[in-house]
Amino acid sequence: MSRIERFRSKEEFLDALRSNLDEDRESVIDILMPYPLPEAQQLMNPEPSQLKVFAFTGALCGFAFGLFLTIYSVLSWPLIIGGKPLISIPPFLIIAYTLTILFGALASFFGFLWLSRLPRIPALFAAEQWEEDGRFAIVLKADEP
Amino acid sequence: MIEHRDDQIERDVLAAMGRPGAGWWIALATSALFFFGGLILWGYQIFRGLGVAGINNPVGWGVYIANFVFWVGIAHSGTLISAVLFLFRARFRSSFNRAAEAMTVIALMTAGLFPLIHLGRVWVFYYLLPYPNERQLWVNFRSPLIWDVFAVTTYMIVSAVFFYVGMLPDLAVARRRLGGIRSRIFRVLSLGWRGTLRQWHHYGKLYILLAAFATPLVASVHSIVSWDFAMSIVPGWHTTIFAPYFVAGAILSGTAMVITLVAPMRRILKLEAYITPAHFESIAKILLLTSLIVSYSYIVEYALAFYGDQPPEAGQFSYRALGDYRVFFWAMILFNSVLPLSLFIKQLRLNIRYLFVLSLFVNIGMWLERFVLIVSALAHEYEPYAWGTYSPSFVEIGITLGSFGLFFSLYLLFLKTLPVLSITELKEHQP
Structure with missing residues (x-):
């Protein structure tokens, strides 16, 4: 199960992300951002994008x-x-x-x-849980009830 | 509670997509009228044959080709602003890039019609494309006209992809903010964008890659268009400076068209807070720079003819300045080379009204440049007994006006259907 925390300002979001990651790296499932924040991307430290392979092969x-x-x-x-x-x-x-x-x-x-697994077919026709809502968000693992 | 800045940006930009006023309807109706007028004249030309146009022997290329070159040129500054300025990290681009990218796509759609309009038998236009056929013929890949087909088609597709990709996060905002049928349309168009880490991560990479792919197109497409002329042996066309000269001219005309479109848009859609005089000043500097390059090219062209010891070449250039089309030639010099020099004055660069008027003159000047270049060269080739003149017929003039009608109709529709500024980038770059 998972839950979501939303933030209005990017500072609060970055602080919360930092503390969540420090506490337990595995607890953060995903983050949602209305615009890209290099700091957040750095904190999450994803694997380098393989898009260049597609570009090079295509070219x-x-x-x-x-x-x-x-x-x-x-x-x-x-x-x-x-x-x-x-x-x-x-x-x-x-x-x-x-x-x-x-x-x-x-x-x-x-x-x-x-x-990026787009287009997500179900999302094309109906609203779903946790859409982009203009706020920063952290998707966290929820504690077992 | 004070409204959050992000919300305010979303609201202001999307407010531009609200119910259109009377001015918009009048503008659209006028543009559409011109467009349909042009369409009817094209139908007339197809029905009666190319003889209804003024093109003749020796002047076989007239305003249709001038229009093609003009509209492809207009497209260029869109890519310059969106791709090149992105790679240079020029912040002011976010005020113009969406409008400029839309302009690129629309201008290419308009330009693409002209080679077809120029065809005698338009219904077999697909002979231009290389495909296996029962005639067992292939296109001649050594011909610049075929390079043109490839260059312009590629440019069209890449610009459309770039335009769409740049808009993707904004479409998700529109999906959330707008109601009714529009929400449903934007839901499909935004492909289920959520702004997750994975999406942004690959998105950032994609944007850089597309900018890198589009940047060489800024230089290559109009170079290839220029080779339609330069690969021939016609005096006045057969010169090595044509490629850079055309590219600079394209960016000059495109920049002028961006000003022509964005200055009224800013006012009417109340976007003064986002598109400031300082942003216009940066665009005006590009206009000034490219105008200087174009003026330099004019001088080089004349110097080559003067020192070249080629009587037909020298004759062509004196004909251009003093012959039948001298009025257009000097108007072109005035509009493209002399008037933009006023932009050395900072106050004028900051004066949007002045820039708007100037941009109209540059647009006219750049159209005249293509006209003078094409027509005067063909009218005055090697053999004096084969000289002639050309003036466009009412069909050609009508179709030309129709192309402007099409361009402005599509642009007006864009203003009311898609976010005209990049919401995401405005949020990202806010202080």
Whole structure:
């Protein structure tokens, strides 16, 4: 079971978080913040975000796909235009560069959704326990009754 | 009890989404009227053929392409303000970023129509996209026009994602604060955002990554648009400075459009406490800087033509300043290079009314720049017997006005449907 403590000011919230963590690190299940507080994030000390892996993989795939698309398409219908080599790397790099950004940005976005477990389907249709209410909050393990 | 500052920010920003007044309805009705007028004229053009436009031989690119370049340019300062200034930790961006990001997305939607409007047979526009087809043909990836398709589409998608991601925590605030159907819509749009440690943790990382992905786009998209021109051998277009020159011009016009949009918005939506003259001053400095870069580019262009020992090039540049389009050329110099110099005076940078009027002139000046650049070059190429002139037909003028109608209609709708300032960032940066 769990219970929630809410705070109006960030100072009170940070003090309470600090004392709760000092008392028993395991007692703090989660924190809710209306805006990100670096101090609180530092106190909770989460694992480094793995989002960069998604971004990097997406960007790399975009680059590879850009080169593949351009090179494959000129080879599938080999037509010399303007005396240029079929595989003209400089212009193809522009396509690859653009797709690097596109795939990288989209992979980061979907990676974010995956890592933060969004969208939470039940929450899309009905209010649930402990929604964002504009206040700071600490979700604590409740004592056994 | 004194209201908590956080509550006050939420209330003030969301109050802007309240029931619209008569002014808003009149503005929307006017914009929508222009838009539908433009739509009807486009229908007329599709029905009758491109002959109803004024474009001819030799001037095959007219105001449609000028509009395309103009609207893509407008989009740029949105990304500059939201991504580049974020990476530079410029605090004043939080007063402008939402409006500027919305402007980017809307301007790109408007810009994207113009290559289609310019097509003779718009119903086969998908030939521009590379897809396996029964004709066994692929697009020519060596053509700048295809780079453009990729660059602008990517820009559109990345800006839309950036816009949405930046709004996510604010959508959760709107879900809680607004009632009725809007609460239900925002509940879905906010994806169940709660502001937990895990969410904020990855969110912070995502925002930095998206800003990092969007930043090179500020430089690359308009560079690629400029290569539509610079890759040709037309005198006046075939020059290496086009890419940086277009990027600076894009940011100049975009910054001017941000001022044009935000100055009245601040007044009408009563956001004076959040968007201060000091914030406008920072934006005015960007305007001044980019205006100086653009003026420098004008000088370099002329210097290259003068020293280049290329008679067609020199002829083109003297035609531009003294020929058929000289009035537009000198107006462009006045609006883009001379008038913004007044921003060296601090009092004028702090005077929002002055900035608003100036921004209108810069908008006009930047539109004229694209017009002069495109039309004068094509009108006066190598062979004197192939010279000609161009003036837009009523269809082209109507469609141009229609694009402004579309842009302002969408912007007005944005003002009343989404939070116009970043609530989260305002709370975060409050003293």
